[in-house]
Amino acid sequence: MSFIEEARRAQIIASAIEVLASVGFAKASLAAIAKHAGISKGVISYHFAGKDELMEEIxxxxxxxxxxxxxxxxxxxxTAVGMLRTHILSVAEHMRDHRSQIQAxxxxxxxxxxxxxxxxxxxHTNEEVYQAVEHIYRFGQSTGEFRAFDLRIMAVTHSSAVDAMFAYWAVTPGHDLDAHxxxxxxxxxxAAT
Structure with missing residues (x-):
């Protein structure tokens, strides 16, 4: 892809995120996204096979x-404790300035x-996330920082709690994401020690 094509795709994705966040999935048509981006619907169709492909790329x-x-x-x-805390805090740190992405x-x-x-x-599509979180907990168990527990259960619970934190923050504008x-x-x- 050329630099211009990459820039156009990035523009389309950024507009799609904003439209999704403001009007929701049902109203986020390719025409609405094109209007927000200031381009024709055909330009989106040139870069993406359809709405589904655009959503997956987002x-x-x-x-x-x-x-x-x-x-x-x-x-x-x-340390495993440092990795665990950094994982949770850095995800929140990154998303703090990207509320529309969470909404999208x-x-x-x-x-x-x-x-x-x-x-x-x-x-069913979270396997990579679960494995990454399991890696942190497995490391902690191997160093003796963490007690024995089922890695998959802890990873699923960890991932679900982070997802719920963002879901709540997305609909509660005054919520303190960093404190959460x-x-x-x-x-x-x-829970791990």
């Missing part, structure tokens, strides 16, 4: 940015369906 890009931010913050952490993800997760009508995203993340980090540190 999810991929947001998750990639989150992962890049978290991995950068995890560098230099030498919520719209996509609740509305996008596969060819059989099942939700496109959910626990600190409480979560405290909670999971106590």
């Amino acid at each position: 999810v991929n890009q947001i998750y990639t940015k989150i992962a890049e931010h978290v991995v950068a913050r995890l560098e230099g952490q030498t 993800l919520g719209e996509i997760f609740h509305n996008l369906r596969d060819a059989e009508g099942r939700p496109r995203y959910g626990a 993340a600190r409480e979560l980090a405290d909670f999971f540190e106590r």
Whole structure:
């Protein structure tokens, strides 16, 4: 892809996020997204096969940015407790300035369906997230920082708590996301040790 094509795709994705966050999935038509971006609907169709592909690319890009931010913050952490706390706090730190992305993800997760009508995203698509969180807990168990527990149960619970934190923050504008993340980090540190 050329630089211009990448820039156009980024513009379309940014507009789609804003439209999803402001009017919801059902009203976030390609025409509405094109209008917000100041382009024709045909330009979107040139870059994306349809709304579903655009929605999937939004999810991929947001998750990639989150992962890049978290991995950068995890560098230099030498303890499992430090890794655990950094994971939770850095996800919140990154998303604090991206409320519309959280709202857009919520719209996509609740509305996008596969060819059989099942939700496109959910626990069945979280394997990479679960494995990344399990890695932190496994490391803690290997160093003796963490007690014995089922890694998958802890990873699913951890991931679900982070998702719920963002879901609540997305619909409660005055909610203190950083305080919530600190409480979560405290909670999971106590649960693991």
